Amino acid sequence: MVDLTTLEGADTPGKIRSLAAKAVRPDPTDSTVPHVGAICVYNDMVKIARTHLDQIGGVDIPVAAVATAFPSGRASIAVKLRDTQDAIDAGASEIDMVIDRGAFLAGQLGEVFSEIKAIKEVCADKAHLKVILETGELATYDNVRKASYLAMLAGADFIKTSTGKISPAATPSVVLVMLEAVRDFHKLTGKQIGVKPAGGIRTTKDAIKQLVLVNETAGPEWLTPELFRIGASALLNDLLLQRMKLKSGHYSSTNYVTVD
Amino acid sequence: MVNEIFEYAPAPESRSIVKIEKEYGHYIAGKFVAPHSKKRFATINPATEEVLSKVAHGDATDIDKAVKAARSAFVKSWSKTKPKERAKYLFRIARILQERAREFAVLEALDNGKPIRETRDIDIPLAAAHFFYHAGWADKLEYAGLGQSPKPYGVVGQIIPWNFPLLMLSWKVAPALATGNTVVLKPAETTPLTALLFAQVCEQAGLPAGVVNIVTGDGKTGAALVNHPDIDKVAFTGSTEVGKLIAKSIAGRGIPATLELGGKGANIVFADAPIDEAVEGIINGIFFNQGHVCCAGSRLLLQESIADDFLGKLQDRMKKIRVGDPLDKNTDLGAINSGAQLAKIKELSQSGSSEGADIWSAPCELPKKGFWFPPTIFTGVTQAHRIAREEIFGPVLSVLTFRTPQEAMEKANNTPFGLSAGIWTEKGSKILWAAQQLKAGVIWANTFNKFDPASPFGGYKESGWGREGGRHGLAAYLKGSN
Numbered sequence: 001m002v003d004l005t006t007l008e009g010a011d012t013p014g015k016i017r018s019l020a021a022k023a024v025r026p027d028p029t030d031s032t033v034p035h036v037g038a039i040c041v042y043n044d045m046v047k048i049a050r051t052h053l054d055q056i057g058g059v060d061i062p063v064a065a066v067a068t069a070f071p072s073g074r075a076s077i078a079v080k081l082r083d084t085q086d087a088i089d090a091g092a093s094e095i096d097m098v099i100d101r102g103a104f105l106a107g108q109l110g111e112v113f114s115e116i117k118a119i120k121e122v123c124a125d126k127a128h129l130k131v132i133l134e135t136g137e138l139a140t141y142d143n144v145r146k147a148s149y150l151a152m153l154a155g156a157d158f159i160k161t162s163t164g165k166i167s168p169a170a171t172p173s174v175v176l177v178m179l180e181a182v183r184d185f186h187k188l189t190g191k192q193i194g195v196k197p198a199g200g201i202r203t204t205k206d207a208i209k210q211l212v213l214v215n216e217t218a219g220p221e222w223l224t225p226e227l228f229r230i231g232a233s234a235l236l237n238d239l240l241l242q243r244m245k246l247k248s249g250h251y252s253s254t255n256y257v258t259v260d
Numbered sequence: 261m262v263n264e265i266f267e268y269a270p271a272p273e274s275r276s277i278v279k280i281e282k283e284y285g286h287y288i289a290g291k292f293v294a295p296h297s298k299k300r301f302a303t304i305n306p307a308t309e310e311v312l313s314k315v316a317h318g319d320a321t322d323i324d325k326a327v328k329a330a331r332s333a334f335v336k337s338w339s340k341t342k343p344k345e346r347a348k349y350l351f352r353i354a355r356i357l358q359e360r361a362r363e364f365a366v367l368e369a370l371d372n373g374k375p376i377r378e379t380r381d382i383d384i385p386l387a388a389a390h391f392f393y394h395a396g397w398a399d400k401l402e403y404a405g406l407g408q409s410p411k412p413y414g415v416v417g418q419i420i421p422w423n424f425p426l427l428m429l430s431w432k433v434a435p436a437l438a439t440g441n442t443v444v445l446k447p448a449e450t451t452p453l454t455a456l457l458f459a460q461v462c463e464q465a466g467l468p469a470g471v472v473n474i475v476t477g478d479g480k481t482g483a484a485l486v487n488h489p490d491i492d493k494v495a496f497t498g499s500t501e502v503g504k505l506i507a508k509s510i511a512g513r514g515i516p517a518t519l520e521l522g523g524k525g526a527n528i529v530f531a532d533a534p535i536d537e538a539v540e541g542i543i544n545g546i547f548f549n550q551g552h553v554c555c556a557g558s559r560l561l562l563q564e565s566i567a568d569d570f571l572g573k574l575q576d577r578m579k580k581i582r583v584g585d586p587l588d589k590n591t592d593l594g595a596i597n598s599g600a601q602l603a604k605i606k607e608l609s610q611s612g613s614s615e616g617a618d619i620w621s622a623p624c625e626l627p628k629k630g631f632w633f634p635p636t637i638f639t640g641v642t643q644a645h646r647i648a649r650e651e652i653f654g655p656v657l658s659v660l661t662f663r664t665p666q667e668a669m670e671k672a673n674n675t676p677f678g679l680s681a682g683i684w685t686e687k688g689s690k691i692l693w694a695a696q697q698l699k700a701g702v703i704w705a706n707t708f709n710k711f712d713p714a715s716p717f718g719g720y721k722e723s724g725w726g727r728e729g730g731r732h733g734l735a736a737y738l739k740g741s742n
Contacts, residue, residue: 180536211266212266215265215266216580220265220266223265223266
């Protein structure tokens with residue numbers, strides 16, 4: 001359920017390759033640890049990531065690309081569409097788009113809606129569409145709820161809290177509002193939309209709180225990687241350390257997990 | 261469909277933090293003394309029916325002794341204690357309550373059956389807050405707008421209920437002491453233990469002997485207290501039935517009383533309410549403290565246009581309520597306080613079904629021993645049903661519908677009670693309008709069951725006399741001011 005992410009200006013092919021290696025075998029000392037849900041990179045790194053994953057046995061791991069002028073979303077629609085198409089052509093099977101918060105806050109909801117719809121048409125059946133609301137910039141719960149509905153109606157497969165570049169990000173209350181939205185949308189339409197909290201979830205304890213929210217709000221059927229993902233790279237190492245603790249009885253230092 | 265991936269492990273709070281004596285006496289004139297009748301009765305844990313301790317059964321002689329001790333303390337020490345010194349005692353009590361909060365939280369959960377989550381997060385912190393708040397008033401009474409030099413009555417007889425034992429004690433004792441009165445307190449028959457632990461706190465705080473006296477017992481003990489000729493004021497929280505008896509008993513004696521009695525609060529959800537928040541609020545309104553709350557939102561008035569959707573969500577939410585061991589930190593709904601109360605809840609629920617309302621209870625496994633009732637709602641309830649008129653005082657919600665805001669107000673006010681009401685709408689103007697129409701002492705908007713020592717609490721009509729808390733609450737303990 002965990003997505004491994006690197007979204008830095010300083011990303012290099014080497015960095016992407018080591019991330020891919022970690023995605024396939026999160027704990028090199030324990031082959032029973034399952035691979036991660038996906039790896040999430042910038043558009044131009046998709047090909048490197050895809051190729052390397054395929055080479056090292058990560059064929060099943062999807063590559064997600066952030067698109068539509070991530071993280072600000074400030075570009076023309078033509079650029080955003082091209083950005084998306086580019087990522088798909090390079091082998092991305094998941095697209096993480098950002099909504100136009102400027103348009104949303106200016107009250108141009110129709111514009112936000114049609115933009116998501118246009119990106120969805122590019123994704124078609126080639127890529128899953130995750131719509132990043134950037135809840136830290138939407139500021140109110142009413143806005144989060146409204147944006148969730150806009151995204152779901154426009155064809156999102158997933159709604160995602162944040163880019164990871166803005167704080168606050170995936171607070172439990174924001175995730176609760178989004179889970180209520182997918183729950184109600186399911187009741188209305190029968191469609192199950194996924195939720196991805198991203199940013200700010202660092203520890204296993206944080207993650208368990210999120211899982212409890214999912215279980216109690218949307219229901220246990222949402223507790224699968226198809227409908228719930230956590231985007232938090234720091235979390236993975238704490239999960240590994242907790243896993244080791246179950247075996248050894250003590251919580252090791254971070255020297256026992258890999259840094260990528 | 262994935263099922264029950266999540267099994268929540270039990271998370272019980274340890275009971276080893278609190279020491280419960282085998283038996284207790286009354287706390288009179290700063291000492292624990294054996295009851296005059298030598299009789300004691302058991303107080304049990306309603307979740308398991310295990311006997312926790314035996315407490316003294318007070319009679320008129322014990323009450324007389326306690327009133328004399330309170331009188332003597334009032335005359336000899338307390339009325340001569342400087343207000344700022346009184347404040348120091350209250351601050352000390354408040355701090356000790358905070359320091360010993362876990363002990364009190366565990367004991368309250370054991371003796372009352374309410375979940376530790378509530379005793380830990382609500383009952384005990386609020387009790388401490390009441391002492392802090394009133395400590396602040398003790399030396400500023402002349403600025404409370406109640407006359408230039410308001411005077412205490414003297415000896416106050418106080419009787420408290422079993423639903424919030426320590427919290428109700430603090431609502432009574434804190435303002436009484438802050439205003440310079442001395443106290444004889446009778447805790448409820450089924451929940452005396454935190455009051456007796458509070459006696460230890462008084463000792464620890466160095467409170468002069470006789471300022472607070474605690475006599476345990478049943479209704480007869482309470483009657484002896486109310487009828488004692490040397491008390492100067494009565495303060496009572498409990499049923500309307502007993503409230504009426506007290507009103508009769510003090511009639512013509514020239515002593516005042518504050519009575520905080522029953523309720524049948526209406527929680528009104530308009531179509532323009534924030535629905536998910538309102539669902540949480542309704543849940544809190546009726547299932548908080550097993551519904552043993554005088555101001556509970558026990559009638560849900562739903563605008564007809566949203567009724568079906570809303571009930572669906574309410575039922576989904578009710579399925580998530582965790583019923584069980586009060587000491588488990590995950591428990592939402594604990595045990596019913598006594599067998600007698602359980603019988604009353606069952607009897608009224610039965611009447612709901614036989615009068616034609618539809619009953620629905622959340623599916624949950626109830627423990628074999630102890631007193632339990634599942635979270636329950638009745639739909640298709642009308643104003644004529646007993647469950648819409650009588651106080652059930654349990655986790656049972658009666659759902660009625662309305663068509664227009666005017667109709668909602670009429671139905672909400674159509675009760676002999678008038679303690680609390682809740683309004684759920686995102687329209688501010690509607691909140692203000694409804695609050696003016698509703699005949700209830702406490703009105704919450706888009707929230708429910710919020711308490712603060714600075715906010716006066718009390719009822720209209722048969723829900724009581726006087727107010728507790730805030731500046732208005734002080735007036736009830738000061739001569740010539742109410």
